[in-house]
Amino acid sequence: MSIHFKTAFSSIRRSPFQAFAAVGVLAVTFFVASILTTLLYSSDKLLRYFETRPQVIAFLKEDIPLSDVSSLQGRLEGDIRVKDVKYVSKEEALLIYKEATTDNPLLSELVTPSIFPASLEFSLTDLKYANDIIGEVKSESTVDQVGFTANLGGEATLSDTVERLKTITEYVRIGGSIFVGILFATSFLVLFVIISMRLTSRRGEIEILSLIGATSSFIRSPILIEAMSYVVLGVSLGWMLSFISVLYLSPSLISYFNQIVILPKTITGLLALFGVIYAAEILIASLLALVGGSIAVSRSLKKR
Amino acid sequence: MIKFQNVTKSFGDVSALSSINFEVDDGEFVFIAGPSGSGKTTLLRLLTRELTPEVGQIFVDKQDISSLTKKEVPFFRQRIGVVFQDFKVLSERTVRENVEVALAVIKTPEDRWQKDIDEVLKKVGLTSRSEMFPSQLSGGELQRVSLARALVVNPKIIIADEPTGNLDWDTAKEIMNIFERINNDGKTVFVASHHEDIIKGMAKRTIRLKDGKVVSDTKSKKIK
Numbered sequence: 375m376s377i378h379f380k381t382a383f384s385s386i387r388r389s390p391f392q393a394f395a396a397v398g399v400l401a402v403t404f405f406v407a408s409i410l411t412t413l414l415y416s417s418d419k420l421l422r423y424f425e426t427r428p429q430v431i432a433f434l435k436e437d438i439p440l441s442d443v444s445s446l447q448g449r450l451e452g453d454i455r456v457k458d459v460k461y462v463s464k465e466e467a468l469l470i471y472k473e474a475t476t477d478n479p480l481l482s483e484l485v486t487p488s489i490f491p492a493s494l495e496f497s498l499t500d501l502k503y504a505n506d507i508i509g510e511v512k513s514e515s516t517v518d519q520v521g522f523t524a525n526l527g528g529e530a531t532l533s534d535t536v537e538r539l540k541t542i543t544e545y546v547r548i549g550g551s552i553f554v555g556i557l558f559a560t561s562f563l564v565l566f567v568i569i570s571m572r573l574t575s576r577r578g579e580i581e582i583l584s585l586i587g588a589t590s591s592f593i594r595s596p597i598l599i600e601a602m603s604y605v606v607l608g609v610s611l612g613w614m615l616s617f618i619s620v621l622y623l624s625p626s627l628i629s630y631f632n633q634i635v636i637l638p639k640t641i642t643g644l645l646a647l648f649g650v651i652y653a654a655e656i657l658i659a660s661l662l663a664l665v666g667g668s669i670a671v672s673r674s675l676k677k678r
Numbered sequence: 679m680i681k682f683q684n685v686t687k688s689f690g691d692v693s694a695l696s697s698i699n700f701e702v703d704d705g706e707f708v709f710i711a712g713p714s715g716s717g718k719t720t721l722l723r724l725l726t727r728e729l730t731p732e733v734g735q736i737f738v739d740k741q742d743i744s745s746l747t748k749k750e751v752p753f754f755r756q757r758i759g760v761v762f763q764d765f766k767v768l769s770e771r772t773v774r775e776n777v778e779v780a781l782a783v784i785k786t787p788e789d790r791w792q793k794d795i796d797e798v799l800k801k802v803g804l805t806s807r808s809e810m811f812p813s814q815l816s817g818g819e820l821q822r823v824s825l826a827r828a829l830v831v832n833p834k835i836i837i838a839d840e841p842t843g844n845l846d847w848d849t850a851k852e853i854m855n856i857f858e859r860i861n862n863d864g865k866t867v868f869v870a871s872h873h874e875d876i877i878k879g880m881a882k883r884t885i886r887l888k889d890g891k892v893v894s895d896t897k898s899k900k901i902k
Contacts, residue, residue: 377782384770582766585726586827587755588783 381596382603385572392568393604399564400608401615403557404655408616410550411651416627416636417543423634424539430498432511433491433519442516443492450496450511455503459496464488491518561608562662565601569670572597580674594671601663609652609659617648679704679866680725680835685734687720687890694720695890698734702868702883704834707861709877710870712887718870721887722839725868726760727751738835756784759828763840765820767812773799773823774808780827798830802856818849825856835866842873850876 386393434443443461450459462470467490468482475481498504504522512520573580583593624637624644638644680702687695695717702708710718723729724736730744737743738754746754767776777795786794799805802822812820821841828836838857842850854876861867871877877884886894 377778380775388770578766579768579770582768583779583783584752585728585755585760585762585766586780586783587752587757587831589749589752592752592783 378592378595378599382599385576385596385600386603389572389575392571396564396568396604397608397611400561400604400659401611403554403561404609404612404659405615406557406612407554407655408613408648408651409619410546410554411654412616412620412637412647413546414543414550415647417539417546419636420631420634421539421543424501430496430504430508430511431521432494432496432514432517433521434493434516435518436491438516443494446514446516447494450494453507455499455507456496457499459494462493462495464490464492467491467493558658558662561659562666565604565663565666566670568604569597569601569667570674572600573670573674577674590671590675593675594668597671598664598667601667602660605659605663606656609655613648613652613655617644620644620648679706679739680868681735681737682721682724683735683737685724685731685736687717687724687729687731693890695724695731695887698890698892700885700892700895702866705861705864705866707858707867707880707882708869709880709882709884710868710887711872711874711877711884712893713872715889716887717890718872718887719839720890722837722868722870725837726758727754756831757833757835759831759833759836761821761824761828761836761838761841763843765812765817765824765844767820767823767827769812772809772811773804773815773826776812776823777826777830780830784831786831794830795826798826801829801859802826816849817844818846818852821845821849821853822856825853829860833865835868836860838867838869840870840872842871842876847875851879854880 432446447459447461450456464487468485468487471485471490472482498507508520508522511517580593620637621641621644627637628635628639638647682698682700685695685698686693698717698721710721712718720729724731724744725738727743727746735742735744738758741754743754768779771779774795777798778791781791781794795808796805799808802825804819804822804826807815807819812823815823821844825838825841836857841857842853845853850873857867857869858880881897883895883897885892886896
């Protein structure tokens with residue numbers, strides 16, 4: 375083992391409580407960071423679902439020729455702003471109604487297909503096209519009314535629904551970023567203070583090393599290795615706790631959101647998502663350790 | 679090899695060294711003698727580049743060390759061996775590990791460490807103490823560790839600041855015998871000492887300082 379690793383690990387062994395403090399603070403920070411990242415991932419998926427999934431329904435006028443319907447359907451299918459165009463006949467509309475009212479058969483007993491209008495249902499590739507498309511479809515002579523199905527509760531228009539989701543996501547993003555920022559700053563300070571304390575307790579050793587010709591990088595190496603050890607342990611612990619928590623909660627969440635895939639449904643998928651989070655966290659934490667460690671060492675070497 | 683040219687150093691209003699001039703050839707053994715406060719330690723600290731002179735130049739191997747940049751200083755120090763009065767051993771490391779550090783500093787390949795350390799510990803008589811910690815060693819043994827650490831990097835110059843200052847007479851003589859053997863191996867030895875008996879007993883060139891000035895530069899006769 376390199377002499378720098380030996381020095382770093384012997385330093386950790388000599389002051390285990392400082393090491394626990396550093397690892398503990400980093401673990402809490404990166405646990406929260408992992409959970410918030412997962413929350414952002416899920417809210418982004420939810421937003422994307424509502425942005426692309428909403429079914430715009432163009433209710434067709436009575437007794438229009440099927441050729442006109444096909445012509446409109448063809449035009450919509452050729453439009454890059456639109457996807458999944460589907461014709462729903464009066465009979466299919468009745469079936470949908472019956473399925474929706476299975477709890478109360480009386481409601482569907484007396485209805486016939488004739489009272490339901492045929493329709494063209496489609497999704498948008500991006501919500502920004504919604505108003506234009508709806509306006510264009512409304513102006514079609516074959517179309518009677520245009521409606522949409524997305525609703526979070528009480529919104530008047532499709533835009534309102536997505537705007538509300540966007541606001542919620544934005545709040546999560548900004549609130550989470552501020553919170554994680556504060557935690558990162560705390561972690562940085564804790565690392566900085568602990569490294570500075572280490573340097574103070576090793577002042578004699580650093581003086582000796584300097585007198586026998588040790589370069590700054592030689593003196594800095596064990597300190598940075600020590601800081602990196604805290605980072606790897608802290609991040610791994612926080613990440614593991616968050617992964618276990620999400621793994622435990624994901625069946626309920628997936629079942630609650632049903633067809634909206636807010637989290638990967640397979641272990642492999644979840645592992646891939648958390649793998650990316652882990653890699654990013656290790657990178658960020660390493661930067662914290664390297665910057666904190668380097669500043670502390672430079673200050674200490676300047677003081678001598 | 680070592681040349682002090684009109685070197686002056688002061689700390690505030692206090693003049694520590696004033697117009698110091700001397701030259702030391704390769705392989706010489708030189709004592710810097712004088713009472714406390716005469717400037718011995720300041721002179722050695724200038725030579726190890728812990729301090730820089732206000733006036734004058736110090737040459738080691740024709741290189742003016744007072745003009746070295748901060749980044750060049752460690753590489754200069756790697757070429758010299760320094761022994762301290764207070765030993766300056768690393769208390770958390772064994773004798774072997776203390777010596778290892780010096781090899782690590784000069785980036786000696788690890789596969790050579792064992793051989794180099796065994797050789798140097800044999801030279802200073804610490805083979806049987808190699809796995810002990812400093813707290814388990816006597817003053818003389820600690821000074822040998824300090825010496826072993828200085829020697830293992832195979833420097834051309836050994837600088838020692840009062841190496842016998844904390845030792846009893848017999849131990850001091852043993853340590854000085856080791857210095858003499860090192861000198862016989864061709865290394866330049868530069869020792870600051872106020873131990874007159876030791877200086878006279880060794881009959882080496884002696885530069886005497888008083889109030890920061892060189893008052894004599896002589897070769898003394900060996901007293902048996």
